[in-house]
Amino acid sequence: MSAVALDVHPLLSERWSTRAFDPDHVLEAETAGRLLEAARWSPSASNTQPWRFAVALRGTPEHDVLFGTLMGFNQAWAGNASALVLVAAERVTPEGKTLRWADLDAGQAVAHLTVQAAAEGLVVHTLGGIEVDAIRAAYEIPDGVEPLVVVAVGRQGDLETLDETVRARELTRARRPLSELLLPLRGASA
Template identity: 55%
Template sequence: MTATNPPTSKTATTAAPLHPLLAERWSPRALDPRHELTVDQLTALLEAARWAPSASNTQPWRFAVALRGSAEHAGVLDALAPGNRAWAHAASALVVAAAETAAPDGTARPWAVYDTGQAVAHLSVQAQHEGLVVHQLGGFDRDRVAALLAAPGEVMPLVVLALGRRDEGVQLAEPFASRETAARDRLPLDQLLLPLQPVAVDPAA
């Protein structure tokens, strides 16, 4: 069973106003199989990631870009879980986001995964600004993707980003068609807040 996607707006319902780039960002699967990323767009996305904050400015994120139609794109696509391959083949680019978990001298970088997540978040906001979409994929064979990376040292693939432009006319099979039009949902804000235990402080200390 297939369905045609109607024009979709998924602006977040929030307790306080957000910047539209944040409120309107979501993760489509209906991608235009004809769209091609420009050099300027791709550069802007990677620059946004480059300027993310990181612990001690270690900048542990690494990106491998595979443009649709290339052997690299086919290799990354083949390493995705079947459910992701069903639609991600149309992505203008598949980008592997990886974390360098140890410095060149072998020193562990305990915040590398967190910092790489920040870089990907920056990239996703820039993509929204560019009129592009990002769908982050955790369903892939990490060993196979790691083998594709020409990277020295300890580099851990974390996520594959399907980049492109949403196409309202793309027909997705179920269950993806229903997910494309389903309302966005998040936990209420009060469920995300943790109380802090009071601690007695000696004023003389």
Template identity: 55%
Template sequence: MTHRRTADTAHPLHPLLAERWSPRSFDPEHGLDHADLTPLLEAARWAPSANNSQPWRFLVTRRGTDDFVRLYDTLSAGNQVWAGAASALLLVAAETVDGDGRARSHALYDTGQAVAHLVVQAQAHGLVTHQMGGFDAGAVRAAFDLPDQVTPVVVLAVGQVAAADRLPAPLAAREEAPRSRLPLDSLLLPVSVQV
């Protein structure tokens, strides 16, 4: 199902960026196989990182599996309302300490870049994603026995978009509300050259 919500940008953007949004209404009949997920992970793999450290790590779960349920169970109640219909849930984590015990100061930033690459690649494949900070990191750590040097960062829902009317009324309204962002000038620090 195609449901475009192209951003009303102040300057032209590539369609992959302008059309990317974060729906909550996922098609519960849509599934993702290995061939669907591999290009997304490959895009993340090629993201830039400090000293080419590549600190990102992914836990991939597909709807209908025990691992999906375990990851779903760590989500906040507000995310559980809709995330169970996603085709896959991915835990994204960062190795914040290297093999010698030194802190990787840019690990979270680098992991964010990997997620951005994954999200754009998903968009290119006709998939949608929704990034969630609303999850219990401690519960994730326990459920999947994550090592201490790995920090859970975000959970991604991946799949195909469905009609907003599948959602409870307040969420359906948010799904169809106009997209907005702060004006560009408000994002520039005072010393920046105005663009």
């Protein structure tokens, strides 16, 4: 499936956020490590590396905990993913310095992980629908560190397992045209 207008790399154009994960796929610890390695080598402001992670492989007690912090509409499908990865950002250092670009940096780390996963034949779905208080209760998260998303990782499953509405959403990818995204200089449109 590809609905991307420009000729970008297939790792990007053929990616989508699936809800159909293969429940039989097992993510090897080594592969999970490589995904984090890809994230770890992302660029960050002044190389502050504000991303923080927790990995939970399906079938482990850690997975039960992290899965339990997903909002219900995400629990409906994310349980088949082979792993869930919590991504948090250090917005304020222990010394009290605000890292203005922490969320952006963590987002880049997720993008790196996503592309590395695609290169390994895996699929990723990022989830903002998480219960932050439950995550804080479950994990030792220092002050200044904000849980941002949980990333579901696995192998593409059978789309036929999804109910019709979800499947239809899955098969339609849309983006605003680039012309709507470009910022004009002040006065340029006068």
